[in-house]
Amino acid sequence: MVLHESISHVPSGFKALGSPSPTQEIELFIAIVQSNITGLAKVVDSVSFPSSPSYGQYLTPAEVAEYVKPPAESLSAVMDWVTPNVTSVKPFSPAGDILQISLTVEQAEGLFNTKFSTYTHSADGQEMIRALNYSLPSTVQQHILHIHPIIAFTPPPRRPSQNTVSKRTTTLNRRQLAPCEDIVRPVCIQQFYGIPNTTISGSLTNSIGVQGYNSASLGEYANEDDLATFLNEFRPDIAGNTFSVTLLNGAQNLQDNSGGLEGQIDIQYTVGVAGNVPTTYVLDESNSDAAISYMDTINWLLSQEDPPTVFTTSYANEETDLTQSAATSVCNGYMQLAAVGISMIFSSGDGGASDNQQGCTSFVPMFPSTCPYVTSVGGTFFQPPTAFVSSAGGFSNYFSVPSYQAADTVAYLESIGDEYSGMYNPNGRGFPDVAAEWEVFIVNEGGVTSVGGTSCASPIFASFIALVNDRLIAAGKPVLGFLNPLLYSTGKGGLDDVTTGQSSGCSGSTGGWNSATGWDPVSGLGTPDFAGMMNALGI
């Protein structure tokens, strides 16, 4: 047996309760080596860089599966080893590169030569059966990337923290006539960014997917009546539009107003901004950790015949919530979606440079935003255009800077000299990529209320891209797919740079990153400019 992965100590906040019962069943995920992931990365570059001759020539999920399916000898080596010693084994990902196994603690301790303990988290009492290390037979090790979550103490996906803030619950008379300074609503978003009212292509396959997660600590629903009220009030021209629902793992989209605000924001600022773009709320009953929750959606998207062309997620985790090996597997999943031509859009988070930690000695990057194959959206205020103090951003400690971005991140880092040196990884992938309005009004439980956070920015940016895609389809061109190689090159003309404002950092509301001319880790490259993007795309 060869030691494969280990951690030196249990993450802070967790306490060992003792040994679990040897007959207790647990679930684990085996990531097997993939046939040709470096080849797939090259393919993604060739379909995503506007200068490439195969720009926009996306692969089918079946073609992508050829790159990531395990080599036959790897699959059989792993199957021969685990099958006799587990209760069940089945493919988790469509290509079969990730297997889901169910087995007893005793079986797992034998297979992986380790000792499990039950751990509890002091903040929420969540219990996890984990070990500090695991080993693999030397004959099998070369076929396995990692096994999750033996040593991973990963919490579920988190909502960005600010969106529960009802900053202002004004019930102004004649709300539709109120200035945008008082009530940011879809018409304001349309005006700030020049976003048109509705689609013109008539395409039904150009659609937006909207992520929702439910778990013990997180009930999120998108309410149909609240959306109807919202559209009647703020988008009477598309009143009556609605959304479809996809339920994963037994989720239910409850309509009893027992949820939080996230699902409401995400649906109202997609259906309500991307006029007439078909919208699907993908709700996952996620009782697992964030790595598995993010994978659930990747697997769902890869198994759709006509997946949404744009997908927005307003949930995030600290990068270290995931082990580097699990984060890499998830990010390789986003690489597969890039190859298929899906724009994956994530809110950057609401904790500034430090995820709201004060007195820290290093900044805290957020995942999935740090994955180079997604587009991360920070928050700004529109009047005057200023970065939002809580807009999360910074540099990855797991993923190195991708080529499409390197000139921009280097220019920013040169401009700040040695400020914050040692608090971040100067060679890491920088985020966010772009930004959008962070504070809007929604309808919740029948009432109009203001909410804030990058939770608002991600669906707004996704709606902008969905309507750009609509114009591309009308012009007979492919949709944008993975956005970043475009955004950091010719697509800069489709964004308005935001140059003022600062994010919070380890010393509170000061001490984070400064917004600046060009890319910066608060507002990215800037906010949507629809006419500019039409120009940049030549339509």
Ligand SMILES: *[C@@H]1O[C@H](CO)[C@@H](O)[C@H](O)[C@H]1NC(C)=O
């Ligand atoms: C991996 O994929 C690349 C890009 O398609 C291809 O050029 C290369 O031949 C592939 N390698 C193998 C071993 O299949």
Ligand SMILES: *[C@@H]1O[C@H](CO)[C@@H](O)[C@H](O)[C@H]1NC(C)=O
């Ligand atoms: C796995 O199962 C085989 C066949 O039943 C058995 O001989 C072997 O001891 C088991 N290995 C472990 C590590 O439990």
Ligand SMILES: *[C@@H]1O[C@H](CO)[C@@H](O)[C@H](O)[C@H]1NC(C)=O
């Ligand atoms: C593996 O973890 C156990 C505690 O569960 C510890 O006693 C042992 O020293 C660790 N081994 C290695 C190689 O880290």
Ligand SMILES: *[C@@H]1O[C@H](CO)[C@@H](O)[C@H](O)[C@H]1NC(C)=O
């Ligand atoms: C958008 O819709 C509003 C309300 O129906 C209308 O007043 C406005 O002219 C429309 N704008 C465009 C650009 O079509």
